[in-house]
Amino acid sequence: MKAAAFDYVKPTTIDQVLALLQQHGDDARLLAGGQTLMATLNMRLSEPQLVIDITGIESLRGISVQGKVLRIGALATHTDIEFSPLVARHAPLLKAAAPHIAHRAIRNSGTFGGSIAYADPAAEWPTCLLALGGTVVARGPKGERRIAADDFFTGLYSTALQPDELLAACEIPLAGVDHWFGFSELARRHGDYAIVGMAATARREGDALHGLRIVLLGVDATPVRARQTEALLEGRALDTATVTQAVASLRSEIDPLPDLTNTPDTKRHLAGVLLHRMLPTVATASATA
C-alpha cells in the first residue's frame, strides 16, 4: 500500500524539532531511519499530518567516548554500531547483537535511537540497553534529562519519553576488564523477529558472576529483567547444579505472552535453553551466538 499524504519538514537543530513537536503534538511523527515508521505509514497504521525528518541534525550523530560512558547518538545506524571500533571495545554486547537485527539493507538505514524510542519488546537494542544498564538522554522544552534504562520502557511500545521530548542519545557505561556479556536469540529465519532472545552482562571474577543483568526480549510487553535468576546466580560458582537451578528459576519467574505461532510454554522453554547455552561460556570467553 501507499502512505497517506503528509507534510514534510527537515529541521537542522534540536530546538526547531522541539518547537514543531509543541506546535503539532500527536499529529507529527519523527523520522530517523524510517525502518519502522515507513512500514506503518505504507500500511496506514499511522497517518500523521506532519513528518519531521531529524536526519539533518548533526548533533544527533556519532559514537564517542565521553568520560566514563560510550555515547551513541540517536542517528547511529545499526551498521555504524556493528562496525564501530569504539563499540567493539567498550560495549561489545552491541556488536554481538547487531547482526541479529533484520538484514543489511535495513541495518544500513535503521537507527539506535529509533529502536529505543519505538520500544518494540522483540527488538534487540532496548534489551541490550537494559542489560548494559544504559541511560537515555532526552531533550525537551525544559532542557536535557537522563532516564535510566530500568525506568525507560514502561509498556508495549511505550516509554518514559514525553510527547514533547526527543531522544538525543544513549549512554552506556564503559566495559571494564572484568566485563562479561552474552547475547543469543532464537528465530525461525535469520532476521525475523526472534521468538525469544537474551542479553546478559556481569562482572566476572574467576568462574563467578557479579552484578548480573539478564534481560529477555520477546516474552513480555517490554524487555524484561530476570531479577530472581540474577540474584540466584550472584557470586555463585557456575557448576552444573547451579546452571540447572538457574534455568529452572528463569522458567518459573517469567510469564511469557504468546505470539502468533508460539505458546507461553514454548517461550518459557526456549528462554531456559538460551540461559543454559549462555552460562557455560562464562568459564571461557564472552558469549556470542
Added chain:
Amino acid sequence: MADLYPIKVTVNGKPHQCSVQPRTHLVDFLREDLGLKGSHLGCEHGVCGACTVELNGNIVRGCLTLAVQADGGTVQTIEGLSESGVIRDLQEAFVRRNALQCGFCTSGMLMAAKELVEQMPHANRAEVREWISGNYCRCTGYHAIVDAICDVLQQRKEAA
C-alpha cells in the same frame, strides 16, 4: 494534499531536479517519475527486498525510504549498475547458474550481492546466505543464487 517538495538527486550518475509528494517513497519515484522500472515493489513494508537500491553508497529498502530523503544524495539502481558493467560477472553467474526464474527478485538480489562481494570479499557460503536473507525469492529455493554469488567471490579472489 500536501505541498510538493523540491529535491535534487543524482541517479545513476545523472543529476535530476524534481518536485515530489513527501509521501512518495524512493522506488515509486524511480519507477513513476524517472521511468526506471528495474527496481521492483513486492511487499512495500520492508520484508521482501525486491526494492533494494543503493543510496549514498549503501543498499537500502527503497520502499522504506522517502524520495525526499534522497535529496542531495546519489542513487544507484540496477539500470545504472548494468550499464556501467560493474556487476557483469554477477549477472553472468546468475544466468549460468539458473539463479532466476521469473526475475522479480533479481534486481534487488543483484543490488544486495554487489554490496556483499565488495564489502566481504572473503565471505563463506553461510555468510552469503545470511547476507541475502533479506531478499525473498519464490522460484529458485536460493541454492542457485548462493552458488552464483560464491562463483563470483571466487572469480574476484582469483583475479585480484
